[in-house]
Amino acid sequence: MCWQCSYIPPCARDDQENSENVTYKQKYWKEKVGSQPFTCYFNQHLRPDDVMLKRTHDETVLLHCFLWPLVTFLVGVLIVLLTACARSLAARAEVIKKKKHS
Numbered sequence: 001m002c003w004q005c006s007y008i009p010p011c012a013r014d015d016q017e018n019s020e021n022v023t024y025k026q027k028y029w030k031e032k033v034g035s036q037p038f039t040c041y042f043n044q045h046l047r048p049d050d051v052m053l054k055r056t057h058d059e060t061v062l063l064h065c066f067l068w069p070l071v072t073f074l075v076g077v078l079i080v081l082l083t084a085c086a087r088s089l090a091a092r093a094e095v096i097k098k099k100k101h102s
Helices: 015-033 059-101
Strands: 041-043 047-052
Antiparallel strands (some): 041 047
16 A cells, blocks of 8 residues: 555643654654655544554454453353253252152
């Protein structure tokens, strides 16, 4: 893709702090990045004008967001199934015990 990105640092309440942030980023871009291409991330469909320089969440975060609730759910289902099986086996054992004593 050949999209062009720019970065605007977050605004602070203090004008002096804003000025320092802008100056720092300006200096950084001139010295480190210059005219070199760099990777940026954006959502082409929802907000194409908003870009991120760094991704805050990667695939491992998404994996954890879905994996642990799924594991918890499956363990809960397993506990319910084992409880149902235990009750069923206890009922069958009682029936067999009654047949032996009759």
